[in-house]
Amino acid sequence: MKQTVHGNKKRRTIRIIKWLTTAMVAGALLPVVSGPIQWNSTANAAGVNESKVNPFKDVQGHWAQATIAKAYEKKLISGYQDRTFRPNGKVTRGEYAAILARATRMESVDEQKQTTFSDLQGHWAEPAVRQLAAQGFIDAKDYVNGFKPSTELTRYEMMKWIANGLMKSESSFQDAFHDTQNTLLPTPEVNRGTIRDEQIPYLALVRGTGIVGGFQDGTLKPADTTTRAEVSAILLRYMDVEGTDASKYSDLNELREVGTTGTNLTTISNYFYSKDSVKVSDISKGDIILSNKSGILNLHRFIVVKIQNGKAQGIYNNLFVESNITSGNYYLTYADISFRSNTDKTDLITYSRGLNSELLKFRRLDIAHAEKNGFITIPDSPRELISKGKKVRFWTRSFLEFKNGTYHIYAQGIGEMKIQNMK
Incomplete structure (x- = not known):
């Protein structure tokens, strides 16, 4: 069943101010507000005047220029104090958790029920990480040796957290996850043995819904790190897919049929x-x-x-x-x-x-x-x-x-x- 945030507005405002303050110190890429958006591939198609809404001096000509403008217009992201965005900069686990925590529309979980990590006490990303773990985005079993918030995020972590979120947002994605356990991913990496069997259904969800499209050669590169530009693009798409019905995605339906019937x-x-x-x-x-x-x-x-x-x-x-x-x-x-x-x-x-x-x-x-x-x-x-x-x-x-x-x-x-x- 689809979940919707019904949190206290005053409490939410205080939390946002707290996170934004700590983020400015850490130089993190953080969103300002959450909420549904309609994904568009170009700024012009979205009716965005990029020169007015994109204040970053280092994104001109970048492949994600229009995407960054869209994300900024929607107040999903912010940049650095020197008016740069640093689109190719790497993203840490803590930074990504802070962004994703605001991108989701799922209901917040009471603090007493939130998961804790021993190495997060007092860290600026602790509230976001605890919330995401309680909501089911982050699997605590993946981080038995500590969350290590300053570690650079891998693309697989990014995709797995999103896939977990989809399954929590709508039960049909749980069905799709089970259907794709034995599917054939449309990437040459499966033929080369560089994607593990247990990774396949998570990757199938994000690939089949179009949240992650892969690189020009069709690869998903799950072991690579990710960038601020990629995170901006992928979370815009995730926000559009969260809470929808899995059966509406034709690519995912192909993967499901292959997984169940060959x-x-x-x-x-x-x-x-x-x-x-x-x-x-x-x-x-x-x-x-x-x-x-x-x-x-x-x-x-x-x-x-x-x-x-x-x-x-x-x-x-x-x-x-x-x-x-x-x-x-x-x-x-x-x-x-x-x-x-x-x-x-x-x-x-x-x-x-x-x-x-x-x-x-x-x-x-x-x-x-x-x-x-x-x-x-x-x-x-x-x-x-x-x-x-x-x-x-x-x-x-x-x-x-x-x-x-x-x-x-x-x-x-x-x-x-x-x-x-x-x-």
Whole structure:
């Protein structure tokens, strides 16, 4: 259920004055007021006269210039006494806690119920940290050795606190968190093993809602520190998402379907399962035996990207699709499979024929794109990967018709996956 602040106005004013006073001493990036805002990507679109509302002399030409102007106009942020904002300056845990404590609209928690940290006594950020921990933003178990408020904040900490806040603000985000435990994040870092399994659902919430979009190469860089400019942009977006319904975010819905069924098929496309069809999560438990006895295949995930008028759509488009796609309307599909060949003859055409289905094919991903994003795919010389009797795991690609398509594939002992699109 959505929570709303109903605190005493006088008490809140005293607390704000206290925090602002201590923040000026510490040079922290602190908000002045909290409240809902509408996110806009540019100052002009928001109707902001940047020269009037942005007093900072060091943000001209910075990527977050318009964002900082918006945050300043909304009195979310302040700068330093020398009229600088220092957009690339690092943010500490204490500074971020002070900002986030005012960005949230959730109900405050009585001081007697607030969590305490031994190393925060008397620190200027103590009230904000205690409040956030009591509200559920900060998990005290993450800081058993002390909160260490002057430690630079990592991007993962920033994203986890926000994800926790979403789950506390609306129960549908708790459902989304559980649905994405086993999802595929749209970042090459998952292929490289630099994101831990327990981090995935937290990152899925902030990525799926658009609060965090990632860098140009698609990475989320959870171990990196964050900056004042990034914090400004991300908290503006968080304020817009807090308390809403998780089901309204199409990207998050794709991640949820992949997490629960192994595919985003029904979220991104017009395809649906036929009566008595099994899902990818079911079929992954059985063997797909090639009809010509050339091998045995196991399907783990089946990712779909919608191509409409030659443009890729969906949360996975940048991760999977190379730039030189064919124009038109269709669905590109990418299958995460394990395969064991039964023949000395490594022949991709023979393997594909043995599938008796256009749903899966032994077609390699674009090799340069695959290497860039950490995928294992069939190399130019398949023998480098596939050999008789050896089970290997890799990605292949195929496509589905945009309209009037029907496909099926059978796994021994599990059943048949049957999908169709009659539109």
